Amino acid sequence: MPKRSTKDDISSLTALVELLRGVVSGIFEPDDQLCKAVRSQSSLAAYSRPDGTVVSMSLNHQKLTANAVLGGFSVLDRLRREALSSLELKQRAGTTRTRTTRKDVENLLAALKRENQILREDLFLMQRAFDIRCSQARRYALAAGQPTISVCAKEQLELDRGLSVRRIVIEPSNVVQLRGKHGKR
Numbered sequence: 001m002p003k004r005s006t007k008d009d010i011s012s013l014t015a016l017v018e019l020l021r022g023v024v025s026g027i028f029e030p031d032d033q034l035c036k037a038v039r040s041q042s043s044l045a046a047y048s049r050p051d052g053t054v055v056s057m058s059l060n061h062q063k064l065t066a067n068a069v070l071g072g073f074s075v076l077d078r079l080r081r082e083a084l085s086s087l088e089l090k091q092r093a094g095t096t097r098t099r100t101t102r103k104d105v106e107n108l109l110a111a112l113k114r115e116n117q118i119l120r121e122d123l124f125l126m127q128r129a130f131d132i133r134c135s136q137a138r139r140y141a142l143a144a145g146q147p148t149i150s151v152c153a154k155e156q157l158e159l160d161r162g163l164s165v166r167r168i169v170i171e172p173s174n175v176v177q178l179r180g181k182h183g184k185r
Helices: 006-025 032-037 041-045 059-070 073-095 102-144 146-162
Strands: none
Touching (some): 102 146
């Protein structure tokens, strides 16, 4: 058997690293041989691909090559463990139940109620900001004179009629209502 060059070992290790990254990110669907190989350091060192991109080597040789290429074997071992975790997680996800339980529905309902409450509070805050904006427009129109006042009143009346937000009654919540200068809302 001909001796491999260091260049072949480096390209093999680089291909193995890319393969493991693909498994971790979910881009690459591993075969059974790779699934078994990520279980231990020695079996990963012995792993080879049929296309020749990854070749098997001894664990000590893989450690030396990883130290030279990756700056340490710990990088390769960390990738191996992440790939193993990813595969185990994917396997567990495949065996989980698909039937929803009452507890699942209750949790979903509670989450939807919290989201609904947050949206209602946001709506209140947006409505309050809109009201402040309208009062500022009226104040600036008063300072400008009578023709501007009548145009401002007409346009704001159109806005008030057109907004469906005005017709939604907000239920009491933890949000404290803001009061205007004279106690008006």
